[in-house]
Amino acid sequence: DAGVTQSPTHLIKTRGQQVTLRCSPKSGHDTVSWYQQALGQGPQFIFQYYEEEERQRGNFPDRFSGHQFPNYSSELNVNALLLGDSALYLCASSLLYQPSRETQYFGPGTRLLVL
Amino acid sequence: GQQVMQIPQYQHVQEGEDFTTYCNSSTTLSNIQWYKQRPGGHPVFLIQLVKSGEVKKQKRLTFQFGEAKKNSSLHITATQTTDVGTYFCAGLTSGTYKYIFGTGTRLKVLA
Numbered sequence: 001d002a003g004v005t006q007s008p009t010h011l012i013k014t015r016g017q018q019v020t021l022r023c024s025p026k027s028g029h030d031t032v033s034w035y036q037q038a039l040g041q042g043p044q045f046i047f048q049y050y051e052e053e054e055r056q057r058g059n060f061p062d063r064f065s066g067h068q069f070p071n072y073s074s075e076l077n078v079n080a081l082l083l084g085d086s087a088l089y090l091c092a093s094s095l096l097y098q099p100s101r102e103t104q105y106f107g108p109g110t111r112l113l114v115l
Numbered sequence: 116g117q118q119v120m121q122i123p124q125y126q127h128v129q130e131g132e133d134f135t136t137y138c139n140s141s142t143t144l145s146n147i148q149w150y151k152q153r154p155g156g157h158p159v160f161l162i163q164l165v166k167s168g169e170v171k172k173q174k175r176l177t178f179q180f181g182e183a184k185k186n187s188s189l190h191i192t193a194t195q196t197t198d199v200g201t202y203f204c205a206g207l208t209s210g211t212y213k214y215i216f217g218t219g220t221r222l223k224v225l226a
Contacts, residue, residue, distance in 0.1 A: 033214075042203050042216035043158065056212040059116070090157055104148070104214070106157045 002027050004093050004107035012113045013081050021076045021110045025093030031055075032074040033104065034066060035090040043090055049074050078112075086114045117142045119206050121217035129225050134191040136220035138204035145209040147187045149178055152219075153200045161189075194224045 005024045013019050025032050031050045035043035045058035049068035068074045072093075078085055088111050092104040118141045128134050138147070146165045150158035162171055164180035164187060171178045177190045187204055201221045205214040 033212075035216075042219050043205075045213045045215070048212050058213060088157075103160050103163065105160065106150075109157050 004029075004091055004105050006089075006091050006107040006110050008110060009108065010111045010113075012115065014115050015081055015083060017081050017114075018077065018079045019081060019112060021078075021089050021091075021112075022073065023076070023091030023093075023107060024073045025091075026105045029093035029095045029105070030072050031094045032068060032072065033092045033094075034074070034076045035092065036060070036085075037088040037090055037109070039087070046076065081114045083114050086112060088112075117206075117208060117215050119204060119215045119217040121202075121204060121220050123220055124218065125221045125223075127223045127225060128194050130196060131193050134194050134198070134222055136189050136202050136204075136222075138187045138189075138206075138217050140185045140206045140215075142185070142208055144184050144206040146207050147180060147184075148205045148207075148214065149187075149189055150203045150205060150216075151200050152203065156200075158203060191222075194222070196224050196226055198222060199224050 004026050007022045033048040034046040036046055037043040046060050046064055047057040048055045052068045063079045065077045088109045090109045091107045094104050120139050122137050148163045149161040151161055152158045162178050167184050168182045169180045175192045179188045201219045203219045204217040207214050
């Protein structure tokens with residue numbers, strides 16, 4: 001049973017560039033949430049996708065966008081990268097998301113460095 | 116906006132000593148989850164608490180949800196070197212799908 005997978009594991013970009021990060025949820029899961037974790041801080045919620053639609057969004061600018069595909073995998077896109085976007089980007093999956101019941105399973109993350 | 120604070124920020128203990136981290140939310144929560152993140156790793160789910168005053172145990176770990184559902188604690192008895200890592204709480208408010216993570220408590224265990 002495959003867990004949550006993310007690609008790439010590491011990425012180096014320069015300011016102004018665009019980046020796409022990918023996530024495959026745990027087998028059988030249909031909901032994907034994306035988090036940004038800066039060094040030494042807790043994960044910050046970016047957005048959540050369910051049934052190919054963004055169901056909720058955190059306090060992140062429109063430069064952050066996403067997509068969910070029919071097979072439940074998801075992408076996170078960040079445009080016009082800033083130095084402050086350097087962080088660990090985590091994907092978490094869950095099943096038929098019922099917040100009072102469901103566990104989130106986190107992937108290993110993508111470490112993004114913006115120079 | 117909603118905030119979730121944890122104390123202490125750091126804790127160094129001798130192996131065998133107990134450890135407690137406290138989580139406080141600015142708003143009432145519908146449930147709270149606890150995660151452990153090893154250095155260089157990703158958060159790993161430990162437990163979820165839903166009911167007011169709920170207490171759950173996992174071996175040496177005891178989790179508690181406050182009566183007002185605004186605070187929670189994680190207590191580890193007789194710490195081991197394998198307990199090293201950062202412990203995060205994550206709270207959910209009713210009507211949202213957004214978990215707000217706490218600031219984390221970084222635990223170091225000295226052998």
